[in-house]
Amino acid sequence: MADQIPRVVVLRLPMYARVLSGLVKENRKVVSSQELGARLQVTPAQIRKDLSYFGKFGKQGSGYSVKKLLVELRSILGLDREWSVAVIGAGRLGKALIKYPGFAPQGFNVVGAFDNNPHLVNKKVGKVTVRSIDQLEDSVQELGINVGIVAVPAPEAQNVVSVLLRCGVKAILNYAPAVVQVPKDVQLREIDPLLALQSMTFYLKETRTPRRDRGVRS
Amino acid sequence: MADQIPRVVVLRLPMYARVLSGLVKENRKVVSSQELGARLQVTPAQIRKDLSYFGKFGKQGSGYSVKKLLVELRSILGLDREWSVAVIGAGRLGKALIKYPGFAPQGFNVVGAFDNNPHLVNKKVGKVTVRSIDQLEDSVQELGINVGIVAVPAPEAQNVVSVLLRCGVKAILNYAPAVVQVPKDVQLREIDPLLALQSMTFYLKETRTPRRDRGVRS
DNA sequence: CCGTGTGAATGAGTTCACAGCC
DNA sequence: GGCTGTGAACTCATTCACACGG
Secondary structure, three states: OOOOOOHHHHHHHHHHHHHHHHHHHOOOOEEOHHHHHHHHOOOHHHHHHHHHOOOOOEEOOOEEEHHHHHHHHHHHHOOOOOEEEEEEOOOHHHHHHHHOOOOHHHOEEEEEEEEOOOOOOOOEEOOEEEEEHHHHHHHHHHHOOOEEEEOOOHHHHHHHHHHHHHOOOOEEEEOOOOOOOOOOOOEEEEOOHHHHHHHHHHHHOOOOOOOOOOOOOO | OOOOOOHHHHHHHHHHHHHHHHHHHOOOOEEOHHHHHHHHOOOHHHHHHHHHOOOOOEEOOOEEEHHHHHHHHHHHHOOOOOEEEEEEOOOHHHHHHHHOOOOHHHOEEEEEEEEOOOOOOOOEEOOEEEEEHHHHHHHHHHHOOOEEEEOOOHHHHHHHHHHHHHOOOOEEEEOOOOOOOOOOOOEEEEOOHHHHHHHHHHHHOOOOOOOOOOOOOO
């Protein structure tokens, strides 16, 4: 069970898992692909098809056991274990990421932070102490880093990524607004709000000065 | 020229524009789809095909004028004008977004910030003063908001989005880890580092304890 | 000759529609 | 009756391959 699974399917599984977590909290026991789809803006057929790549998790006539399906998905995604994350770049963005309280509860522990600014090195940010980027290479092994989050300025991004690659890190989340190259056995995700904004404005161009009913308050 | 253009194409155009900006700075006059592709990890054919949806911008035998193509793309994407952005939620993340210095140079001006926490209201963050979320509806018109960035806790996200929709905002960048529903004439982009991380770990599962050559330092 | 622009061919991903089971 | 699981049909996206122009 390796990689003949469509990329897009893997990108959707975490969304399914998130909705299921919500349903667990609502104490829902069972859910249909129909309802899951409605909550996710995805067709029921797509959900069933996606899940079918991994096995048969549902019961005909009723649907899926919320708890069971969530456990399955978490196992499939490798979320039933802890991951050690390094944040590289401890500027405004890096600091925000290091302190972000949403990672740890999901098993992503920020265990290291790195920056090349001497004013930041040895300072504490959240629970970790910032180290020099020179130490990154050694620290990856020491700290057992599995995942790198890159939050350095664009021109430095490729260098940092190259170091991570050399250390055997196989998953990189890149916040730098730069294209970085990785071999295809390495996972890379880009987070870039500007690209997102710029792709939305394309569709906004036509929508000029939307008529608004003036005065009357509903 | 409306919307028979594939979604994915529109998502790629901003990347092209970004690389072209870089080339302008390097004083490159001309570029081929070949080279553009190499810098972006995209096939040359794809670039040519993508551009062909909008016109003929290249010269056979030589390639594309860097400057001219950039101007064209910026015009196509609606980046040759200014956009007014509201950030809703002025917590840790919201503050970072409000202060992010990368938006303004690209024509995205954060002109309003909103939060429902009384301790934050009327406080200055960066260049803007935080207003109460109650004022959001009126402010959208007053400030001419075109784009909303949502950085509130997940449970509040849909409410905030609904207000934005009521005000006629047609582009929303959602940082809240929640699925929000919008009509299809509204553009929505999601930014969620956790989903990104969780989709990477799927591929990491198999890669166990990568053998490292011990001792010898290269 | 080199590189664009593009129909045509291929490939990937989604939806349909229905058999099978609860 | 209701809902899953899934081949088959279809839609959407990418790549090929070549005619054409500088």
